[in-house]
Amino acid sequence: MLVTPSHAIVRPPGSSYSSCLREQPVAIDAELARSQHDGYVAALREAGIVVEVLPELPNAPDGVFVEDTAVVLDSCALVTRPGAPSRRGEVETIAAALEGRREVTIMQAPATLDGGDVLRFDRWLVVGLSRRTNRAGLECLARLAAIDGLEVVAVRVNDGLHLKSACTLAGPEIMLVREADLELGALARLPLERVAVPEAAGANVLALADRVIVSSAAPRTAELLARRGLSLRIVELSQIHAGDGALTCMSLRLAPAGAWTV
Numbered sequence: 424m425l426v427t428p429s430h431a432i433v434r435p436p437g438s439s440y441s442s443c444l445r446e447q448p449v450a451i452d453a454e455l456a457r458s459q460h461d462g463y464v465a466a467l468r469e470a471g472i473v474v475e476v477l478p479e480l481p482n483a484p485d486g487v488f489v490e491d492t493a494v495v496l497d498s499c500a501l502v503t504r505p506g507a508p509s510r511r512g513e514v515e516t517i518a519a520a521l522e523g524r525r526e527v528t529i530m531q532a533p534a535t536l537d538g539g540d541v542l543r544f545d546r547w548l549v550v551g552l553s554r555r556t557n558r559a560g561l562e563c564l565a566r567l568a569a570i571d572g573l574e575v576v577a578v579r580v581n582d583g584l585h586l587k588s589a590c591t592l593a594g595p596e597i598m599l600v601r602e603a604d605l606e607l608g609a610l611a612r613l614p615l616e617r618v619a620v621p622e623a624a625g626a627n628v629l630a631l632a633d634r635v636i637v638s639s640a641a642p643r644t645a646e647l648l649a650r651r652g653l654s655l656r657i658v659e660l661s662q663i664h665a666g667d668g669a670l671t672c673m674s675l676r677l678a679p680a681g682a683w684t685v
Contacts, residue, residue: 425545425595427631428676428684430473432520435460436487436662437479443666444485444507446584456662460487463636463663463673466656470631472676477520483513487663490672491537491555491585492517494548494564497571497678500525501564506535506555517675524677528567536560539585539672543685544592547613548575551586551605576613579606587671592630592685593618593648601626620644624660627669630685636670 441451467474480486485507492514494501502518505511514529521527530536540551541564548568550561565575582604583589589604598615600607601623610617620626625644629636634654637645645655663669671685678684 424682425592425630425632426678426682426684427470427633428472429679430475430524430677431467432475432477432489432517432675432677433460433464433467433673434477434486434489435479436666437481437483439481439484440487440666442484443487444509445665445667449665451665452662456487456666459659459662460673462658463660463670466636466658467674469656470634474674475520477516480513480516483510485510485666486513487666488539488668488672489513489517489675491539493521493675494536494538494541495521495525495675495677496568496573497680497683498526499567499570500527501536501567502527502529503536503538504530504532504534504560506537506553506557521675530560530563533557534559534563536564537585538675539587540580542587542591543683544598544613544615545595545683546573548573549578549586549590549610549613550575551578551580551589553580553583553585555585576609578609581605584667585672587627588667588669589626591627591671593628593635593653594630597651599626599628599644618647621647624664624669627671629670638664638670640664
């Protein structure tokens with residue numbers, strides 16, 4: 424059963440955020456990014472999630488994107504080896520934050536994996552093979568996931584940074600997707616309705632039990648979801664998008680026992 428996470432771990436953008444990795448060299452307002460991150464945290468807390476805010480990492484421009492540094496499963500967690508070498512210094516503090524919450528495994532070379540390439544759907548983990556996640560990383564995660572009875576489904580990412588740049592769940596059986604960005608054949612066996620989104624920012628939403636958090640940059644996607652009767656919470660993320668980030672990548676979410684969360 425898809426539920427609202429009981430806890431979430433976040434990290435605000437640091438003073439070096441304007442130097443984060445990104446496809447296009449667009450200008451970033453770090454102060455506005457921090458304000459927008461505050462709004463994101465407020466939206467999580469409004470949903471009843473206990474949010475732990477980690478200290479800023481001044482020398483880690485991408486440190487706000489905590490999802491890439493770990494995959495949290497039912498009984499265990501994999502602290503990843505991010506595909507971008509400049510991000511590997513972030514993982515130590517994430518491992519410390521997860522200690523006592525899950526049994527922690529640290530990924531080793533030559534495996535690479537970003538958590539933004541991992542989408543939970545019930546008893547499956549959809550894993551994107553991308554510029555940041557290699558086959559060894561997928562296999563490392565698959566071995567750990569088997570402990571919790573989870574099956575990994577591999578999907579090739581043709582365009583974009585991560586799997587979840589191109590698809591996320593809007594509900595327990597609804598996947599929003601930019602179809603051209605993925606090789607979708609592997610998803611055919613999953614009992615999901617795939618819904619094409621009309622704008623790039625609409626492919627990444629954060630589904631909770633009673634609402635869907637959507638970026639203000641995706642008004643047509645928000646309208647599409649509202650027509651389906653879903654309750655929405657809209658947040659401003661212009662400076663997060665400027666750093667090639669989105670909703671899911673700014674938190675590590677922990678489900679209560681016996682349930683799952685995206």
